[in-house]
Amino acid sequence: MTQDLNAHRLAARLFGIFFILAFVSYGAGSGMVASVADNALGLEGVFAGKTTLMIGVLLMAIVHSFVNIGLSVLAFPVLKTVSGYVARGYLAAGITATTTAVIGALFLALLVPLSEASIGGNVATESFDAIAFVLKQGGFYGYQMSMTLWGIGGLILCTALFFGRLVPRVLAVWGFVGYLVFMVGTTAEMFGYPIGVMLALPGGLFELSLSVWLIGKGFNIPVTAE
Template identity: 35%
Template sequence: MKIKEEMNTYRTTATVVGIVYLAGFVVGLAGTGLIQSTLGAPDYLSTVSAKSIMLAGGAILWLMAAAGDAAHGILMLPVLKPHSERLASGYLASRIIDSVFLSIHVLFVLLQIPIGSAYLKAGAPTTFSLQALSTIFIQAIPYVDGLGWIALGLAGLMLNYLFYRARLVPRWIAIWGLVGYAIICCGMVSELMGTGLGLVSELPGGLWEVFVGGWLIVKGFNASAFTSQTTGTNQPAAANS
């Protein structure tokens, strides 16, 4: 009975984690669209006050994505901890760091609203200062994002290493994740150096998150990884590998 209850708990966790993966992808795209439609316009400071609701909506969606990133670490901690307490804690810490950088991104976006409001009321000398301040915050966002993506990449490497070692998912999925997040780490480090490869490096890991989100909802974790753990053996079945 205890084993059955534990399996039900892990199945529920897998479903919730999968939903959070897919929801994070959707709200991230929607939030980016709302933000870019406002801040991507020419002379956006003159219109940002009028579009403040749209911009704030995009920021809220990004905050939801940040909360989802932290939730991944919390939800996966009891799943990963029996296989490696150190890596499970590292995964949680990296996810929290990632969410902090996302939150800083949101702050820089929201600061455009009061700057835009002041811009409309200011005289010529002051408008130049406000434009410069706004530009600094906008230009800082890619650096903040890059650091957050590096933290996400490290988290993904730890997650997929444990996925592979414990066979929590089929090993080809774990290998895909290891490659995808390694590309993210390398790509974002190079992005901070000015190579412009950041967006391209996100694709393999981003597609992995969409796929694995659906996989966890439909399939869940490999049951043999938990039954072998409960019975004290270390020979998970290969049927799902």
């Protein structure tokens, strides 16, 4: 039993660390990509900043994917003490959200070969610009859909945290409300209402607070849990 509790404490600390890494990797990666993809020079600027863009894509598609799926795997044995269905649901949501995010990142990565083709090409500039617009929109919708799926996973997680008393219930309620607000923002973004960043704040602060709590305190696993 002591060995199991120690394993859960280690999983909790790693979960908290991975949560922060997921936040930082995707935030840094998307910032680097946006600084290149949305530059004033268009594809010429993408060609000049392709190294920065590809590093950003790698952070979004590789590093973020590793830690994001790792979150779901680390949480699985703990959430299973509450419900096997909940544990599998959170794992499925994490994998689906991550896969969708990778697809969105790949759309943005395709801006690099497009920019290379546009340099000295015989095709009209307007055609390249139209393709670039479609790729950037693919990245945008991929991100919003992945975050909506992540919000669903967050609701599953917070439900388990609340009913399993794995963390203080006020923290679980905060997270549940934060993810609901977050999903309103991501859905609104897909319908053309730019309020996603503002509505992401409660959920983002919850994730950071939960990470700090788990690193310092761990999950409250009942002594009877197997």
